[in-house]
Amino acid sequence: MQRPAPTSAERERALGTGYGLGAYVLWGVLPLYFVFLAPTGPWEVVGWRVLLSLVFCALLLTATRGWGRMLAVLRNRRLASWTALAGVLIYVNWQAFLIATQSGHVIEVSLGYFINPITTVLLAVVVLRERLRPAQWAAIGIAAVAVVVIVVAYGAVPWISLIVTASFGVYGLVKNRIGPAVDAVSGLALETMWLAPIAVVQLVVVAVTTGITYGSAGVGHTVLLSLAGVATAVPLLLFASGARRVSLTTVGLLQFAAPILQFICGAYILGEPMPTERWIGFGIVWVALVVLTVDMVRNARRSRRLSVRAAEPVV
Known part of the structure; x- marks a missing residue:
């Protein structure tokens, strides 16, 4: 028996799932890319x-004729302020991510995104x-226990994990407040653009102190470093394309791909240590995520059933 052709909505959901998974897979393997950029600090x-x-964004805005959209956002003082705050938060996230990745702490980064x-x-x-449901409170409590276990057993506060999850979590909140008023490229x-002066000063300081490596470590290295803009923008654009096609539940499930791949990169490709106490801490975090995920899926199914009942005609 021939299966019916997928509907337009089903095709959109499949496309959105593919885009979203692509974004999280790229975010998951980015640590390897940044490790390969050595000796650039x-x-x-x-x-x-x-x-x-x-x-890269300027080229995309030119190709898609999007300068008008960006200038409209810039003229809106409230939206422009939100984008400036988002810039500061993503800068903190990027810097913590890079310092951790290039100093052998990819596993701590993955912990941050597991907690996210x-x-x-x-x-x-x-x-x-x-207001949270009981299962959500339970997940928060279990995650807090995991952090305490890591601090006590491992003998150190997982600062990198906490900075990564806090900066990206608040960044997501800011993007939520901005909403669809600002497209991904703009x-x-x-x-x-707000961060450009900071980046210039940062590069000047690097040039004066340790020296700039761009263009001085071989053609292959120069090409790789030149792709940093593309490596940053492409996952973000894939995520934006996927998020508007699928439910928040689907996005929530897909996001686990990134920390899982980061964990694999750190533990099995880069050979970072995983002592027993670290496995225990991660195990407790994974229990919290199972609780949160099960609750999220159940709530989504319940909401879908209620929506179907509400849409049924009253006889």
């Missing part, structure tokens, strides 16, 4: 990442005053 990489992302869904839920309570263009 994290401060220089972030400087070039900001400037090259701005150049729980951080997002916590921010919804603290900032947006949302948003990234404005964020990197």
Whole structure:
């Protein structure tokens, strides 16, 4: 029996899932890309990442005739301020990510992104005053226990993980407040535009102190470093294309691909240590994520059933 052709909505969902998964897979393997950029240090990489992302966005805005959209956002003082704040937050995230990646702490980065869904839920309570379901509170509590276990057993506060999850969590909150008023390309263009002076100063300091490596470490290295803007923008654009085609539940499930791949990169490709106490801490975090994911899926199914019942004609 021949299967019926997929509907337009089904094709859009499949396309959105593909885009979203592509974004998270690229984010998951980015640590390997940044490791390959040695001997370029994290401060220089972030400087070039900001400037090259701005150049790439300028090319995209020209190709898509999007300058008008970006200028309209810039003329709106409230939206422009939100993009400036988003720029500061993503700068902190990028810098922490690069320092960790190039100093052998990719596993700590993955922990930060594993915790990120729980951080997002916590921010919804603290900032947006949302009410949580019991399972969500349980997930937050379990995650807090995991951090305590890591601090006590491993003997150190996982600062990199906490900075990564806090900066990206608040960044997501800011992007939520901006909403669809700013498209992905215009948003990234404005964020990197605000950061451009910081990037220039940063590169000047690097040039004076340790020396700029761009163009001095071989053709292959120069090409790789030149792609920093593309490596930054492409996953973001894939994510934006996918997020508007699928449900938040789907996005929430897809996002686990990034920290899983980062964990694999750190533990099995780069050979970072995973002592027993670290496995215990990660295990507790994964329990919290299972609790959160099961609750998220159940709530989505319940909401879908209620929507179907509400749409049924009253006889």
